[in-house]
Amino acid sequence: MTDVATGTIRLEKLTKSYDGHGKPAVDSLTMDIPAGEIVVLVGPSGCGKTTTMKLINRLIEPTSGRIYLDGKDVTRENPDLLRRRIGYSIQQTGLFPHRTVADNIATVPRMLGWSKDRTAARVDELLNLVGLDPDTYRRRFPKQLSGGQQQRVGVARALGGDPEVMLMDEPFGAIDPLNREALQNEFLRIQAELKKTIVFVTHDIDEAVKMGDRIAIFSQNGRVEQYDTPEKILSEPANEFVSSFIGAGAAVRRLSLSRLADVEVPDNWPTVGADDSADRRRVAAAGTDRDFLLVLDADRRPVGWLPAAEAAEDGRTVPLLGALGPGDTLYEALDRMLTYSSTGHVVTDAEGRYRGVLELDSLRTLIHANNSAAGQSQEVS
Amino acid sequence: MGFYDFLSGNWPEVRDATVDHAILVLEGLGIAVAIGLPLAVLIYRTVLPRAVVLGIAGIFLTIPSYALFGLLITPLGLGNGPSIVALTMYAFLPIIRNAVVGLREVDPAVVESARGMGMSRAKILLSVELPLAWPVIVTGLRVAAQLLLGIAAIAAAVNGPGLGNLILQGLDKAGTPFAIYLTIEGAAAIIALAVLFDAAFALLNRLTTSRGLSA
Numbered sequence: 001m002t003d004v005a006t007g008t009i010r011l012e013k014l015t016k017s018y019d020g021h022g023k024p025a026v027d028s029l030t031m032d033i034p035a036g037e038i039v040v041l042v043g044p045s046g047c048g049k050t051t052t053m054k055l056i057n058r059l060i061e062p063t064s065g066r067i068y069l070d071g072k073d074v075t076r077e078n079p080d081l082l083r084r085r086i087g088y089s090i091q092q093t094g095l096f097p098h099r100t101v102a103d104n105i106a107t108v109p110r111m112l113g114w115s116k117d118r119t120a121a122r123v124d125e126l127l128n129l130v131g132l133d134p135d136t137y138r139r140r141f142p143k144q145l146s147g148g149q150q151q152r153v154g155v156a157r158a159l160g161g162d163p164e165v166m167l168m169d170e171p172f173g174a175i176d177p178l179n180r181e182a183l184q185n186e187f188l189r190i191q192a193e194l195k196k197t198i199v200f201v202t203h204d205i206d207e208a209v210k211m212g213d214r215i216a217i218f219s220q221n222g223r224v225e226q227y228d229t230p231e232k233i234l235s236e237p238a239n240e241f242v243s244s245f246i247g248a249g250a251a252v253r254r255l256s257l258s259r260l261a262d263v264e265v266p267d268n269w270p271t272v273g274a275d276d277s278a279d280r281r282r283v284a285a286a287g288t289d290r291d292f293l294l295v296l297d298a299d300r301r302p303v304g305w306l307p308a309a310e311a312a313e314d315g316r317t318v319p320l321l322g323a324l325g326p327g328d329t330l331y332e333a334l335d336r337m338l339t340y341s342s343t344g345h346v347v348t349d350a351e352g353r354y355r356g357v358l359e360l361d362s363l364r365t366l367i368h369a370n371n372s373a374a375g376q377s378q379e380v381s
Numbered sequence: 382m383g384f385y386d387f388l389s390g391n392w393p394e395v396r397d398a399t400v401d402h403a404i405l406v407l408e409g410l411g412i413a414v415a416i417g418l419p420l421a422v423l424i425y426r427t428v429l430p431r432a433v434v435l436g437i438a439g440i441f442l443t444i445p446s447y448a449l450f451g452l453l454i455t456p457l458g459l460g461n462g463p464s465i466v467a468l469t470m471y472a473f474l475p476i477i478r479n480a481v482v483g484l485r486e487v488d489p490a491v492v493e494s495a496r497g498m499g500m501s502r503a504k505i506l507l508s509v510e511l512p513l514a515w516p517v518i519v520t521g522l523r524v525a526a527q528l529l530l531g532i533a534a535i536a537a538a539v540n541g542p543g544l545g546n547l548i549l550q551g552l553d554k555a556g557t558p559f560a561i562y563l564t565i566e567g568a569a570a571i572i573a574l575a576v577l578f579d580a581a582f583a584l585l586n587r588l589t590t591s592r593g594l595s596a
């Protein structure tokens with residue numbers, strides 16, 4: 001069993017019954033959590049997500065079953081030592097109100113016996129990682145932070161001892177949608193660097209689709225109805241429960257899984273160079289029935305729209321609205337189309353250079369291709 | 382002879398009685414804390430033991446003070462013994478109840494995340510729960526101190542030390558002009574001690590409570 005990757009978790013026939021409650025909160029759950037991935041537990045309230053998560057770090061002791069970490073049975077290991085290897089962050093943050101931000105983050109490093117210097121360096125590193133300036137925030141107390149900043153410190157504290165595994169119970173739950181999205185994005189960026197094994201609990205399917213490499217959909221009693229990638233769950237829900245849980249918007253949600261970097265974007269839009277002569281502009285305008293030409297600078301970066309009717313006159317351009325980058329998804333493209341009434345939306349590559357232009361029609365073609373690629377044989381509307 | 386002349390005449394006596402009084406109260410308080418605080422830690426998460434302990438401490442407080450001091454003469458004789466024990470018994474309720482309330486008010490999410498990070502039970506108690514409950518515990522001490530300062534005057538009735546002796550002398554001399562002076566001296570010194578103790582506990586609270594907890 002020694003060849004198991006660090007951070008692998010296996011739950012085997014885990015059961016938790018509370019005395020005097022008929023059905024177990026978690027009933028014979030078996031689940032493999034691969035190292036370095038974000039596994040999201042999602043499901044309706046009371047289905048046993050939190051219980052499952054706390055079984056992993058044994059804040060709740062199982063009635064029966066086994067827990068393996070790195071292939072080693074930890075069901076009987078000293079729970080305090082086990083927990084120092086597992087980061088834990090919860091919605092209420094649970095920060096120590098009587099300790100400074102730095103002391104909070106230093107909690108686990110100190111228990112692990114790290115030196116003062118190493119601990120202090122770790123605190124600063126983590127504050128930077130979660131986007132808080134160490135010099136400003138190190139000495140603050142939790143109540144001197146906004147809710148979102150507290151959540152960031154909570155995540156930093158959970159990362160304190162550089163654990164191989166992180167358990168996060170609705171860590172962004174108590175935050176307004178705008179900040180939550182920012183935190184989610186930052187967290188994904190951090191995870192791309194750290195590659196921890198993360199068990200993430202939420203009851204928001206959108207958050208699950210966004211955050212998860214894999215999603216486990218729970219119904220009552222900790223029963224896992226489907227455990228798969230977001231793509232698979234959205235396109236091939238295993239049963240009635242899963243389809244009703246992901247709801248009517250599954251087709252739209254799936255759009256948020258396709259990045260523009262991965263799709264073909266039509267690149268036949270008429271373009272002119274910013275330094276082109278009036279003649280060349282007139283020729284370009286004459287060769288198309290589009291109302292606007294796209295103006296590119298010397299590096300082929302889009303700078304604006306040139307009305308075809310005025311192509312010959314001295315290039316007043318209309319500004320680009322809602323340009324799309326490679327990280328944007330089909331969902332964002334559609335959203336942009338609906339937000340701005342302009343017909344075409346420029347798509348750029350990672351360097352900001354022109355890749356193509358999306359219109360409602362070409363986007364519809366992409367969406368349809370996306371749906372059939374995902375295995376959905378739906379009627380074309 | 383006016384009050385000030387009288388006071389300058391028996392000033393050493395007033396001063397010694399005041400010091401004795403303060404010491405008596407601190408002794409009662411100290412023993413009550415030494416017993417009450419660990420007891421509170423043992424019972425705050427339980428149901429029945431908590432109800433029993435708080436119930437008994439409540440009963441202590443309702444025994445009329447003359448009766449309690451008197452009852453304690455039988456096992457403990459006269460003087461310091463019964464005085465200290467009686468004051469300890471009166472101090473239990475505010476001290477234990479505040480400690481229990483303070484510990485129970487600690488946010489469960491804070492304790493859970495402490496456990497989740499691998500802190501031992503003892504460490505959580507010492508470095509999380511008690512510091513968070515501390516302002517409430519100190520308030521209990523402050524209330525107990527005020528309570529004991531008044532009650533300690535009864536100690537004189539069982540030959541105990543303190544300012545009660547001045548008041549008792551005053552009662553003995555009832556009808557003479559000095560009676561009222563002695564009583565005023567005793568009462569005024571108790572009030573002065575009360576103000577002093579209150580300020581001291583306020584300062585203690587300020588100095589020992591984390592800035593993260595103050596408003």
Ligand SMILES: Nc1ncnc2c1ncn2[C@@H]1O[C@H](COP(=O)(O)OP(=O)(O)OP(=O)(O)O)[C@@H](O)[C@H]1O
Nearest residue numbers: 018021025043044045046047048049050051052203
């Ligand atoms: N200490 C407890 N004693 C008895 N029953 C409990 C206890 N804790 C949880 N339960 C029960 O176990 C079940 C699962 O609870 P759990 O907290 O895991 O749900 P959850 O999926 O996290 O829900 P939510 O989304 O509301 O947080 C629930 O039915 C709950 O009532």
Ligand SMILES: [Mg+2]
Nearest residue numbers: 049050051169
């Ligand atoms: Mg929960």
